[in-house]
Amino acid sequence: MKKKAITLLEIIIAVTVMAIAMVPIFGMLSRQTVETDKNASQAYAINKASEVLNTLLDNVSFVAIREGNPGFIRVDDLQSIDKYKDELTPSWAKQLSTHLFNNSTEESNGYRCRGIVTDSRGVSYLVHLRVEDVPSTVRLNKPERIQIGKDYTGDPLDAEEPIEFVNQKEVNFTFLKNPSILTSSKWLQDFAETPDETGKPFTELEIPGGVSEPKEIFYTDQALGMITGTKYEYMNPTAERYTAKMVMSKVPYETDDSMAWCPFKKLIIQVQWCTEPKYYSDPENPKGNIQRIHLIAIKGDIDS
16 A cells, blocks of 8 residues: 655645745735724824814913914913912923823923824824914994895895895804893893792792793884784894904904904814824825824903
């Protein structure tokens, strides 16, 4: 009986076939690894940019964020103001800068909103915040006021288009002026001062007929319209418009009047990193196939 054995040549051929078959599999795995790293870096960058913007929008006072490219966190010139000195302290500014930008070096303008952070995989990201002040430049002697059109809220077939204010290239505030009839004793509901007082409702739920007012004292404007059936004719309501400079205070850190009336700041956050492994620790190296993401937000001065 003859014994069969595998020759060295057969082994070599088998290994070669297996190696050829595994090439596309290894290639696919390699591409998946690269794609996974790319997605992980992008997710980290987006999360970091969101963290910076959300913190600045929700937890940082408007006056502490200063214009620049990059911007600055500055509080030293606010320490003489009672409103800010206890909350916006130098130690708070340092901790904020360290948390958001991994940067705790104070400069003449404050703490620079730029720094490098590193994820758990060893990939470094350059975090850069640009701050642009959006000042109000228009200052009128008094609010603009127009009657915006006759009966435009009535029958759509008969209605006129409402009159618009002349366009302004900055934020403004427009509203319908309260008509004088709202000050009438017929319109103002007289409530009971104590729960046991009789003859007057104690809450809106106890108003006879409900919260709605009767048609005789309905919300109308200066030109009181006639009531036809259940249709109310709004004859010519008056609108008023204020510019931002008319309803806010100057920022406490700016002496130049052209920039001191600043109701908004534009915040632009950029996070940058490299996708080439050997440049992971150097996110500013142009040889590293630099990737960037940007997020933009507007912060308003609600303190004013």
